[in-house]
Amino acid sequence: MSLFLFDIFDLFQTKIGFLKALFYYGILILPIPLLIMEFKANRNLSEPILRKGIPILTIIGLIYLNPLKILFHTQTWKTQTVELINENKENHKVEFQMKDVGALGYAKRNAEVYYLTKHFYLVLSENYDDRNFIETDWKRVDQNINEIGLK
Template identity: 35%
Template sequence: MVIFLEIGFGIELRHQPLKSLVYFGLLGIAPTLFVISLYNLNRKPFFGGVLSLLVLLGIGFQGPLNIVFASSIWKTQKILKKLPQFPNQQIELQFQDVGAFGYNRRTVKATYFAGVFMKVREVKNETLK
């Protein structure tokens, strides 16, 4: 569910242990459910088998290493601009550690919700000047 929020709506988790739990849980639970559904296949139809097979195909298509690297959070390096009319919004320069590949960098307009979630929208550096 959280992964679909990140992909579709730009809502991201800011809490590293929770985000890692979700992403690594996806990598661990999908194969386990698939094996269980194969074991129960001759007994009765099992909807979890179809769902876990689709998740496994998605993991295979995306690549498990990309999912592991996507599990790290974006960290704010610098607040470029605070918006006085909206106290929970600011424009930030963020970095994401991707292991041996270095760092990803982005400039976003971040809106913070409830301490754990933030909604981000990419902004161009030209609009800041």
């Protein structure tokens, strides 16, 4: 659940689209059968209410976050260009990224990211400014990656 919240708020990201979609659809679908199973089970009313409360609170939280927004969040950010690389830590980069949002086109961002592995990374800043990187240990590379496959 914490990975879901980190991803919703763009703190922790993955590039594995199938894993992200599976996790999101599971979060959307799983609380409903859990709640039904809890109410169908023959239990005393003295059973802890927490068992029923967790699926109910999860459903309320999902409604608050808007299920359609969650479905549109299943797409992963794809790197188009690596603009800057930190000379001391090669996993620390500034990238131009795009995400397919269906009929709305592509969402775009310049993000300062720190790669934990090849497929998992932390987003340190979504609004990078060139002035923040003047006279520091950054090297401009402007390497074209084109993960989305645009021509």
